[in-house]
Amino acid sequence: MASGNKEIEFNGNGIPSFDALPLRKDAPFRAAWGLYGDHDELGTLNRLTDERVAAAAKSEIKTGVRVSLNWALDAQKGGAFFKRQTFHHEILPKHPATVNDDIWTFNSQGASQWDGLRHYGYQKEKVFYNGVTMDDIHNPDEHGKKSTVNGIQAWAEKGIVGRGVLVDFHRWRLQQRDPRYMKFDPFDRCPISFEDLQACLAAQGTEVKFGDILIVRSGWMLAHASKTPEQLAELQAPRQPRFCGVEQDERTLRWIWDNFAAVAGDHPTFECWPATPAEGVPFSFHEVLLSGWGCPLGELFDLERLAAHCEREGRWSFFVTSEPCNVTGGVASPPNILAIF
Template sequence: MADQKSNTNQRLTQIKDFLTMNKTASTIPWDPDCTIFPTRKELPQINGAPPEAAWVWGDNDYVGRINLLTPTRVQAAAKEIKTGEIVSVNLPLDVPNQPAFGREVFKHEIKVLHEDIAYDDIYHMNTQSGTQWDGFRHFAHIPTGTFYNHTKGSDIVGPAANQKCSIHHWAEHGIAGRGILLDYRGYAHKKGINYDPYDYYPISWEELYQCGKDQGIDIRPAAQGGDIKIGDILFVRSGWKEAYDQKSPDDRSKAALRHGSGLGGEDGQRYAGLSQEEKILDWLHDCYFAAVAGDAPSFEAWPTHESYHLHEYILALWGMPLGEMLDLEKLAQKCREKNRWIFFFSSAPANCPGGVSSHVNGTAIL
């Protein structure tokens, strides 16, 4: 009876798609070129996966939502280039001078090959000490200890280590698409909303909706009548870089070295970011962003006040690249000057087999 009902529903979907010229993702593995995808509440249960896992692109898939960056969508995104102005979103490699969460300080060494003739240089760095992509090996679904698409810690380190969820998969595919900036910090200044980006401050869905409305953008997915298209890349400016620039070097170091394990509710590391709430989860999932990114050491408000982290959903359950500490200051300024918040974006992750994460190496083109 269940199979008969499933076949009937599938047939109805096919008829509806024929009449509306759409293509619905209904059979796993999903076709990235589909135009209709399930909402978070409609996700199918994947055998052997945690609830709400969207491991839907195939057994050997390790790029997740990057699959949505199809040639058709990238070509359409290129049409957002109007003036050709290039804006880098990368902090200098030595910023912040003292990284948060106990990460190693960046070190740069000049190597003399031949005095006055030839030089090399050597970098010593943690890929997440500055502008970064959190790769799928970075953060697991904590209750099950599972990373994206059935990957375990034993796949990452130890005698059975392999290349599941390695960052090089992203590099081989490439990241390019339509970027959308929500300048929440600029909106907050405009509306007299005061908060410290170096303290816990959850930015709610309603606040982001009002921010988008102020910019002339309906942040709901296109399927719900909004302006967000499948495969868009989201950027949220919370103001961390603005606050960093206003601090003395000593205050920057003190803030970065606040005690904390990085996971507990008593974490001394505290930052503004997206709220852990159902509306945010539904929105991040249902928009089918290809990637999301912010300007703070944590994309989500830190530490979480809920029993879960957004990192678990974004990285482990949905396979969505997560960027942090992007320099969005110049981009926000340019977008505000032109009253254009949509642009073409490209990123070149490190082609490091077995790698966990990468600097973003990202560029917005207006």
């Protein structure tokens, strides 16, 4: 296949090698623009073929146990990180009938969420997935019609469905004798390294398969639950709060490209935050995953019940079904996600 100025070879999973990225010489760092067409809005979700989803259901659904991964929409009541609006709920009685309606008002990134392809672009180049610009998103066409390009509605049609893999870093970390793991603070910029991810998977005995949905438990939710309202308000005050997350290592980036259809975690940002680029990785994971590859990026997933069930079962893989909200032109969405065993 020719893409831009390159001849691209595909591996057995139907994707080019990580070293072939970017596919176009004029594209940003490691971008895969054009792989699925110039107007594609699914990105790595193209890896979730009907055949892979059917195989995942057959291999992973054994008992029918279902576990929600959704943090309550109103979980951040007093305030939210990044100064986002908290959830507001109003119940409307419909007198004289015995009937109620209600109104929900909330930021789509205030609780469990999938970051969509309109959320975070390459900051230097000022472009989103497949070269979409801010003008493309915010300006109507010549007929005055509102833009829908890269909107979350594209993911709502078939959902984010397939085999999920939990990397229970928090559980694994507590079993380590190395003092540096005892100093891990979810509310500081503490990295989860490539070596940590691999060691955790090995300890769990979990095999990764192409097209999996990667889910990382950092322990952030437990740490959040331990804070007082006053402590949370203090942590939310800075414009750039600090969070643990996946270390921005090119080995991890390569591993994600080689294996996954989507990635998520229980912390507010998938990578350590602030997203200071590491040596050899001059861009943040938010840029490369969302705008380079069109890879859904999940945050603030509530993984506590999932982790407990995985430990009871002795397996950390399961079937995932997630239906993003069908909001035309949406930037992000609650995941509406279940793990099924």
